[in-house]
Amino acid sequence: MTRRLATPLSLLAGALLVAACSASGGASAAPSDATAPSVDPGSSPTPSLELVGPVTTPEEAWAAVVAAESRFADVQPLDPDMIGQSAWYEVEPASGVGAYIVTVTIGWGDCQAGCIEEHTWQYAVGPDGTVTLQSESGDEVPPDAFPDGAS
Numbered sequence: 103m104t105r106r107l108a109t110p111l112s113l114l115a116g117a118l119l120v121a122a123c124s125a126s127g128g129a130s131a132a133p134s135d136a137t138a139p140s141v142d143p144g145s146s147p148t149p150s151l152e153l154v155g156p157v158t159t160p161e162e163a164w165a166a167v168v169a170a171e172s173r174f175a176d177v178q179p180l181d182p183d184m185i186g187q188s189a190w191y192e193v194e195p196a197s198g199v200g201a202y203i204v205t206v207t208i209g210w211g212d213c214q215a216g217c218i219e220e221h222t223w224q225y226a227v228g229p230d231g232t233v234t235l236q237s238e239s240g241d242e243v244p245p246d247a248f249p250d251g252a253s
Contacts, residue, residue, distance in 0.1 A: 155231045160193035163202035163227040167191075170225075170233040174206055176249040188213040189249045200229035203236070210247040221247075 157163050168174050180190040188209045196203045204225045209217030221240035227233050 157202065157227055157229055157231050158200070160202060162231075163193050163204055164191060166227050166231050166233050167204045167206070167225050171223075173248045177206060177208070178249075186214040188217055188247070196226060202227045208243055208247050210244065 157166055164179075174191070177189045177191050178187075180192050181187055189207065191204060191206045194203050194205075195201075204227055206223045206225070207220060208222075209220040211218030219241040221238070221243045223238050224236045225233055226236050
């Protein structure tokens with residue numbers, strides 16, 4: 103089943119506009135100490151925004167996503183040479199505006215053969231560190247499918 107919120111560019115543009123508006127008029131755009139809500143993979147996706155600071159590299163984009171969704175902390179980058187990798191992320195530049203698209207995939211069930219079940223999240227990360235869930239698709243993720251650092 104695939105759920106799509108909106109096109110990545112439209113949500114990214116909206117997130118950037120909100121960030122720009124909140125920083126105007128002399129107001130500070132510094133991150134708050136409050137914890138931003140995380141996204142439950144079993145629920146319908148809703149944008150989750152968290153300002154973590156400037157993002158200028160793919161590594162910083164990944165760190166911003168992990169700050170918004172801590173269950174991804176032990177997910178490793180995609181290794182195309184690894185057989186049986188069940189959890190990975192990929193970071194791509196987004197449309198030349200200094201933003202990134204981060205795709206996270208969690209698979210389970212005979213991953214040596216390519217994983218029978220799979221769930222994918224796609225986030226837009228703005229240059230200011232704003233993280234927005236763009237889309238989420240796939241099977242419902244069992245809690246034990248997330249890597250726990252033992253891999």
